[in-house]
Amino acid sequence: MTRIPVAERRRALIEATIRVIVRDGVAAASTRAVAAEAQMSLASLHYAFGSRDALLRAVAEEVTDAELVAARDGLLLFDEGAGQIPLVELLQVGVDRFVDLLVEHPERELALAELTVHARRTGMDDLLDHVRAVYLAAAEQNLVHAAAQAHVRWTVPVAEAAQMLVMLLDGLTWSWTGRRDEAIARRSGRFAAEALARLAVPVDDVVHPIDRHPR
Incomplete structure (x- = not known):
């Protein structure tokens, strides 16, 4: 399985967050929803950002x-x-x-x-x-x-x-x-x-x- 560099993973998660916010609003942009949008595991998201607030920032x-x-x-x-x-x-x-x-x-x-x-x-x-x-x-x-x-x-x-x-x-x-x-x-x-x-x-x-x- 190809390992995705952290910087690339972060960018993909940021873009996924933007799509979720535009489509469903900030309230719907949970870490689980963003991970699903980016087609990544929840663990990958937390490894890249640590928290939802860090992701939104x-x-x-x-x-x-x-x-x-x-x-x-x-x-x-x-x-x-x-x-x-x-x-x-x-x-x-x-x-x-x-x-x-x-x-x-x-x-x-x-x-x-x-x-x-x-x-x-x-x-x-x-x-x-x-x-x-x-x-x-x-x-x-x-x-x-x-x-x-x-x-x-x-x-x-x-x-x-x-x-x-x-x-x-x-x-x-x-x-x-x-x-x-x-x-x-x-x-x-x-x-x-x-x-x-x-x-x-x-x-x-x-x-x-x-x-x-x-x-």
């Missing part, structure tokens, strides 16, 4: 990691030596790649949405906090990268701009999950990019302090 990480890689790769489409690139264009490409992922894998976003609601209802705050922290850290990193390529600086703390980006993408994701309207998702993405771009100015812009004691 892995599902959330899988979906969020894919989203963040898509957005990051969008920025990497531009050659850093190609000169100054408008910030709104950089942001638009990153958001477009994010929307591409939503369109290509709607079942993953639905699974993450189900997991988010489930975590809130069942007090799994650590899972929600973890996902949020991953989103914010990656958003901040991408915004720093984009600003450097566009030769601009943020007029608000980058962490604050990252929070705005995550909020905008959250809204876009929930709208897409409910309506599956790609045209609206693309327009919303353009709005998000344009709104964020307004928070930046060229690096050589100087903001002069107000003279409160004119002579």
Whole structure:
């Protein structure tokens, strides 16, 4: 009998969990149901993850990691030596790649949405906090990268701009999950990019302090 590597087994179980959640909801995604969906023994599942909570966390990480890689790769489409690139264009490409992922894998976003609601209802705050922290850290990193390529600086703390980006993408994701309207998702993405771009100015812009004691 061929022995399946643990990494391959984990991936198969994550994909099986997503299918069960999309089809039957998080409540139905018991370890037994997931093992059956993956055509593995229950012992194999527990060996790979240890617990149902660990499996659900892995599902959330899988979906969020894919989203963040898509957005990051969008920025990497531009050659850093190609000169100054408008910030709104950089942001638009990153958001477009994010929307591409939503369109290509709607079942993953639905699974993450189900997991988010489930975590809130069942007090799994650590899972929600973890996902949020991953989103914010990656958003901040991408915004720093984009600003450097566009030769601009943020007029608000980058962490604050990252929070705005995550909020905008959250809204876009929930709208897409409910309506599956790609045209609206693309327009919303353009709005998000344009709104964020307004928070930046060229690096050589100087903001002069107000003279409160004119002579």
